[in-house]
Amino acid sequence: MRENARLRAVAPGRVNLIGDHTDYMGGLVLPMAVHLATTIEFDRGGDALELSSAQFSGVAHVPLPVMDPTAVTPSWARYPAGVAAELGSTTGFVGRIDSAIPPGAGLSSSAALEVATALALGFDGSPTELARVCRDAEQRATGVPCGIMDQLASAAGRAGHALLIDCATDEVRHVEVPDELEFWVVHSGEQRSLDTSAYATRRAECETAAALIGALPSAAHDAIATLHDPVVRARAHHVRTECDRVRAAAEALGAGDASAMGALMVESHQSLRDDFEVSTPGIDALVDAALERPGVRGARITGAGFGGCIVVLADPIADLGELGTDRWQVRPSDGARVVAK
Numbered sequence: 001m002r003e004n005a006r007l008r009a010v011a012p013g014r015v016n017l018i019g020d021h022t023d024y025m026g027g028l029v030l031p032m033a034v035h036l037a038t039t040i041e042f043d044r045g046g047d048a049l050e051l052s053s054a055q056f057s058g059v060a061h062v063p064l065p066v067m068d069p070t071a072v073t074p075s076w077a078r079y080p081a082g083v084a085a086e087l088g089s090t091t092g093f094v095g096r097i098d099s100a101i102p103p104g105a106g107l108s109s110s111a112a113l114e115v116a117t118a119l120a121l122g123f124d125g126s127p128t129e130l131a132r133v134c135r136d137a138e139q140r141a142t143g144v145p146c147g148i149m150d151q152l153a154s155a156a157g158r159a160g161h162a163l164l165i166d167c168a169t170d171e172v173r174h175v176e177v178p179d180e181l182e183f184w185v186v187h188s189g190e191q192r193s194l195d196t197s198a199y200a201t202r203r204a205e206c207e208t209a210a211a212l213i214g215a216l217p218s219a220a221h222d223a224i225a226t227l228h229d230p231v232v233r234a235r236a237h238h239v240r241t242e243c244d245r246v247r248a249a250a251e252a253l254g255a256g257d258a259s260a261m262g263a264l265m266v267e268s269h270q271s272l273r274d275d276f277e278v279s280t281p282g283i284d285a286l287v288d289a290a291l292e293r294p295g296v297r298g299a300r301i302t303g304a305g306f307g308g309c310i311v312v313l314a315d316p317i318a319d320l321g322e323l324g325t326d327r328w329q330v331r332p333s334d335g336a337r338v339v340a341k
């Protein structure tokens with residue numbers, strides 16, 4: 001039986017202002033849900049997911065319950081299938097997906113799709129529970145051992161605010177973003193896919209370090225110095241210092257201190273480039289070009305890296321010139337919800 005009312009599940013993408021490759025080690029992150037969102041217009045009912053997409057070709061017919069989301073085609077339907085598998089859903093929906101989030105750009109298009117799917121499937125729980133289900137769904141659908149940042153930013157976003165998340169507990173504190181601080185997302189033109197990237201290797205390197213010296217976000221610098229393998233040592237150094245930067249950035253942001261925030265973003269980029277090695281020459285050049293533009297206070301790679309976008313902090317009068325292949329001024333937005341069409 002189908003319900004009559006046509007509903008729309010809306011889930012925002014996110015930009016991470018600072019704090020990358022810290023979430024899966026129980027560290028701090030400071031993302032913000034953005035106005036670029038994924039929507040699913042749906043009619044609940046039936047014993048399958050029937051999905052089409054405004055951006056991708058193919059129609060997905062996914063019988064419920066889902067046992068193995070990795071085998072689902074077309075490949076974009078693995079994410080909704082992963083959510084149905086995690087929830088153990090036996091009642092589905094007919095849905096049309098439409099997204100303003102560029103895929104493969106580091107803006108969490110996959111997390112937004114997962115969160116919107118869970119809501120369309122009738123998920124009824126807190127934003128944290130929603131995010132945990134969707135993180136597990138992504139891991140199950142893609143094999144990428146991601147953390148919780150993207151799903152939690154999408155589920156728990158608040159207009160006008162960034163989210164300071166302690167990923168040891170998944171506790172969220174909303175930090176007001178002053179109007180005079182403008183954030184831009186600038187695309188490098190380099191698309192990337194995490195399942196073919198070194199994401200899992202980076203996480204494994206961090207886990208090697210943590211097994212030797214304990215939790216990285218609070219590790220003593222002396223302990224990090226005892227790590228013999230220079231690669232493992234550098235990864236641990238990144239996580240430790242990035243968490244300090246996130247803490248300082250949350251204060252700078254709340255105080256409207258663009259100079260301090262910008263400087264921390266630049267330091268974060270250098271750490272992700274040198275210690276964590278997830279930048280690319282194209283992204284580094286884009287960050288450098290951004291920092292030369294009048295009115296720009298800071299710039300860094302955002303998200304997992306290996307390509308995608310940078311995030312730029314700029315004064316309202318900034319002139320970004322011809323920067324990037326595409327760009328968006330992003331506003332902090334509300335988290336995921338279901339609305340009547």
Ligand code: GLA
Nearest residue numbers: 020021146147148149303304
């Ligand atoms: C991806 C993952 C997140 C996080 C970032 C890097 O977006 O999904 O969990 O690890 O990379 O900060």
